[in-house]
Amino acid sequence: MIERGENKEYLPIEGLAAFNKVTAELLFGADNPVIKQQRLATVQGLSGTGSLRLAGAFIERYFPGAKVLISSPTWGNHKNIFNDSRVPWSEYRYYDPKTVGLDFEGMIADIKAAPEGSFVLLHGCAHNPTGIDPTPEQWEKIADVIQEKNHIPFFDVAYQGFASGSLDTDAASVRLFAARGLELLVAQSYSKNLGLYAERIGAINVVCASSDAATRVKSQLKRIARPMYSNPPIHGARIVANVVGDPALFNEWKAEMEMMAGRIKGVRQKLYDNLTATDKSGKDWSFILKQIGMFSFTGLNKAQTENMTNKWHVYMTKDGRISLAGLSLAKCEYLSDAIIDSYHNVS
Structure with a gap:
């Protein structure tokens, strides 16, 4: 034993x-x-x-x-x-x-x-x-x-x-x-x-x-x-x-992290481009690019996040945070439309 x-x-x-x-x-x-x-x-x-x-x-x-x-x-x-x-x-x-x-x-x-x-x-x-x-x-x-x-x-x-x-x-x-x-x-x-x-x-x-x-x-x-x-x-x-x-594994890991971080940066850029191209109000969306990492604080309030969910079927936390790691380039335009509608049509 x-x-x-x-x-x-x-x-x-x-x-x-x-x-x-x-x-x-x-x-x-x-x-x-x-x-x-x-x-x-x-x-x-x-x-x-x-x-x-x-x-x-x-x-x-x-x-x-x-x-x-x-x-x-x-x-x-x-x-x-x-x-x-x-x-x-x-x-x-x-x-x-x-x-x-x-x-x-x-x-x-x-x-x-x-x-x-x-x-x-x-x-x-x-x-x-x-x-x-x-x-x-x-x-x-x-x-x-x-x-x-x-x-x-x-x-x-x-x-x-x-x-x-x-x-x-x-x-x-x-x-x-x-x-x-x-x-x-x-x-x-x-x-x-x-x-x-x-x-x-x-x-x-x-x-x-x-x-x-x-x-x-x-x-x-x-x-x-x-x-x-x-x-x-x-x-x-x-x-x-x-x-x-292990040097070989370490370099492979670093390359994969750089790729993942780059993908999220690419999504940020695409979302920003869609927001600025679609929104004619003159709002400054540059905060999207200044933020870093998986998450973005959109500035949406609770009522606006509920509009995102109820009307656009975009699910996010009530404080306005979205996870960009779960966003694809193909969905950036749709998300942009949902954010703009929620910003300007819901107080």
């Missing part, structure tokens, strides 16, 4: 070592000082959700009373995760409905007004649900304010490589903060970029001030994980380690 502890199929609590290594290198770059100086604690988690939840438990235990700032709007599960972790949160302004763009001034003001030492949850790339990301110059300013307030950046990176088509471009925001010497957290997911939804593969990374601190942080993350889920899954972790660790 094999006792539970003798089953060699179990991974260690921190996960597959080869997975953690390539995951850290993919996010920060193999030559990054945080890796070379061993200042990074990486623990394999249950995809992005589980990694965020592990971090939430870590914050609740070791930063009692600390608040997490969350963008308005954000991915629906963020609030659930921190509620379940008993971590208080509040929102910072992000989406500007007037411009269908970023409320950068509001965002900065709210981060400045937050209690010193708060955690600021940031979407590393392809903000969900809006598809609106800060520019490189805006990221610099966000880093300035977070540094001034002694806040702790907490990145959620769910689309690395899948947003722009470049792994490095999509990790630029995280690397910027790491280069400033800040301690920070990063939750990762391989659900989208490697299609491993069902395998629940991700990681939580904590950049620390020293290698000693990283060792202690990793130990405490393992301590939290042990009674929560004990061990992470192995098969998806091996897939990641094999794909990222």
